[in-house]
Amino acid sequence: MYKKETELKNELEIAWKKAADVALSKSVNPTKSHKGALARTNIKKSCRRTLEKVGYHKMKIADVMQEAGMATGLFYHYFPDLRSLVLEVLLDFLSRFKGKILNKPALTKEEWYDVGYTYYFRIVKSYALYPGMMQCMKEMMWEETNFGALVRLVFIKSQEESLKKLPQEGIRGNMSNDQLRIILRALGSVGEELLIDYYITKESKISKLSISERAMAEYLTSLFYQAFFLEQPPLNKMKYAKDLKEWMKTQ
Amino acid sequence: MYKKETELKNELEIAWKKAADVALSKSVNPTKSHKGALARTNIKKSCRRTLEKVGYHKMKIADVMQEAGMATGLFYHYFPDLRSLVLEVLLDFLSRFKGKILNKPALTKEEWYDVGYTYYFRIVKSYALYPGMMQCMKEMMWEETNFGALVRLVFIKSQEESLKKLPQEGIRGNMSNDQLRIILRALGSVGEELLIDYYITKESKISKLSISERAMAEYLTSLFYQAFFLEQPPLNKMKYAKDLKEWMKTQ
DNA sequence: TACATTTTTGAATTTGAATTCAATTTCACA
DNA sequence: TGTGAAATTGAATTCAAATTCAAAAATGTA
Structure with a gap:
């Protein structure tokens, strides 16, 4: 019984990659500075808080950015769309x-x-x-x-x-x-x-x-x-x- | 152990009413003719088919009405919005x-x-x-x-x-x-x-x-x-x- | 300090779907 | 067969939210 460990691990890695691909499929701008990296993290953290407060289906991009204290338009500097952000946050989780x-x-x-x-x-x-x-x-x-x-x-x-x-x-x-x-x-x-x-x-x-x-x-x-x-x-x-x-x- | 049957039944009826209220909260036009009743049922059936095909989150009002072979605008003659329709269909189910x-x-x-x-x-x-x-x-x-x-x-x-x-x-x-x-x-x-x-x-x-x-x-x-x-x-x-x-x- | 790069802003625009509506057809009943 | 009520149409409108963008601010580096 039970798959060999390596087999299972590979399977897992492939699945992880597949799921991550969805999150990353649309070209995401990589952060180009320390400040950028901080801002990106800030958005992700804000997303988690907003998720706890508002829930996934009611949450808007504007909500996340407001919670983060950043301008709405800045969102697109770091993420292609809301789903990708949420997916990335969930993968971390x-x-x-x-x-x-x-x-x-x-x-x-x-x-x-x-x-x-x-x-x-x-x-x-x-x-x-x-x-x-x-x-x-x-x-x-x-x-x-x-x-x-x-x-x-x-x-x-x-x-x-x-x-x-x-x-x-x-x-x-x-x-x-x-x-x-x-x-x-x-x-x-x-x-x-x-x-x-x-x-x-x-x-x-x-x-x-x-x-x-x-x-x-x-x-x-x-x-x-x-x-x-x-x-x-x-x-x-x-x-x-x-x-x-x-x-x-x-x- | 176990609640009395009547108690449990009441609880169920209240919950049913609550859920149904959401579906019916917005004023729904009651059908006023046999033809109307048929049309309404037709939309519900179409909704079930579309649900099986497309899934809830991708489904649009236009999809349901197209599947039903009716004009989009007619939807509002029978239901206030998509969620109410789906809820009603689910309650039937x-x-x-x-x-x-x-x-x-x-x-x-x-x-x-x-x-x-x-x-x-x-x-x-x-x-x-x-x-x-x-x-x-x-x-x-x-x-x-x-x-x-x-x-x-x-x-x-x-x-x-x-x-x-x-x-x-x-x-x-x-x-x-x-x-x-x-x-x-x-x-x-x-x-x-x-x-x-x-x-x-x-x-x-x-x-x-x-x-x-x-x-x-x-x-x-x-x-x-x-x-x-x-x-x-x-x-x-x-x-x-x-x-x-x-x-x-x-x- | 100068200058190029990156980040930031929020108002303007676009988008896609929901919703309305005036006009038309169908239906039921007298 | 005529009439009013109900059903139907789909193009026009509205709407909420996503997305863009030109301009401004911040940053790092030489």
């Missing part, structure tokens, strides 16, 4: 999900728990700190096919990497590659609704609960663990979601 | 998810499997037949808060309804209401990525596999079952996903 999760690959289920936790904690943190960016990412995934493909690949890669050394352990050990791929793809979206609900839309009863980021990550990790191994995760891993621990004890 | 899943509520885990299967099969079918509509629904959920809230509620309702009579059975029996709510919310998105991948974007290796709609529904139902009950579903339920059955036999 996406890199936070790209890095290795842990140095050591997990060899046992218990070890996997820690890797999974790191993976989910990173995601929870992103939703909590940058709900607007996460939302924009979701929206852009629909609008720009290449970007969507890239994001999916980044997450698949994290996921596969974390499970790479575990093929023999647990109940899924003797599934075929294709079966495993399907299951992982289906489990990849576990928690999405919950996170969107709790950190972005904040309408439901759940969003009224007070759940720490670490507890949230424990909830999600243990749910994935349960779904994948059909077992309870080790009790001692529940460090923040005390209520989950209590529940597990009653088994 | 959404009603396919609103109905009761089965007449008898599930009383045992095994019975739940059937309810769950019906639930998932309905969703799989929708993705398979109307990928454009499903995509548009997702996009609109981000754009129109009230619509998003409604869609979530519709699906939560189906889910809660299917599990209503099961509180005591299985490992989740002694979870608190809040815990259960969190878990269900998190599990609510199981399979999303897979379905989007397989029926909408069609880029990954998974989309090259040939999976029947019934097999897909079995995959998802059994995955939910495993995640929720930490058990394999009854072997005899696997009627189309033969490979899954084989795998389960090896346990």
Whole structure:
């Protein structure tokens, strides 16, 4: 099972290039001075702030430039159009999900728990700190096919990497590659609704609960663990979601 | 656990009204003749076709009217703007998810499997037949808060309804209401990525596999079952996903 | 300090699609 | 078959936002 690391890495690089190409396809003026570089960065930062405030679909070039405190016309000195700017900002943001999760690959289920936790904690943190960016990412995934493909690949890669050394352990050990791929793809979206609900839309009863980021990550990790191994995760891993621990004890 | 049926129903009706209000807020001319009613329906049908072909964000009023074979200006005789039309079309579409899943509520885990299967099969079918509509629904959920809230509620309702009579059975029996709510919310998105991948974007290796709609529904139902009950579903339920059955036999 | 390069300005222009509208056709019913 | 109400047309208009541009300011360098 699981693609060779090099193969997956290449795939990722190609996807990254494709998505970046869209952002850079139209001739962008490279900055020609330190001042220019600062101004460009300033626009990108302003874009992030505006994204959090206004949201992608309502955001206009004028909004970004006003937030940046620069003249509207200057925008075109640095970016060809709004979408390219947003795409570039999102690609920067996406890199936070790209890095290795842990140095050591997990060899046992218990070890996997820690890797999974790191993976989910990173995601929870992103939703909590940058709900607007996460939302924009979701929206852009629909609008720009290449970007969507890239994001999916980044997450698949994290996921596969974390499970790479575990093929023999647990109940899924003797599934075929294709079966495993399907299951992982289906489990990849576990928690999405919950996170969107709790950190972005904040309408439901759940969003009224007070759940720490670490507890949230424990909830999600243990749910994935349960779904994948059909077992309870080790009790001692529940460090923040005390209520989950209590529940597990009653088994 | 689980809200009373009436309470949940009211909540749903309010959300439906809210979402519909957006679609109807701007004064819409009611049709005043049979011919008018036909024309209006024609526009809605054309909208669905155009949505499948072009997608929501690229679609223009002119596109819809051309597809309908009517003059552009006539649009305003029937709808105030494009978003209202799309919203109305989506609300019609959404009603396919609103109905009761089965007449008898599930009383045992095994019975739940059937309810769950019906639930998932309905969703799989929708993705398979109307990928454009499903995509548009997702996009609109981000754009129109009230619509998003409604869609979530519709699906939560189906889910809660299917599990209503099961509180005591299985490992989740002694979870608190809040815990259960969190878990269900998190599990609510199981399979999303897979379905989007397989029926909408069609880029990954998974989309090259040939999976029947019934097999897909079995995959998802059994995955939910495993995640929720930490058990394999009854072997005899696997009627189309033969490979899954084989795998389960090896346990 | 002079001068070429780069950055900056914001008003003027362009663009593409939404929206209006006056004129025409169709329809339903007496 | 005549009449008023409703539906239909598509060219003209409006609109909001993107885009351009000529001129001014800032910058770095010799």
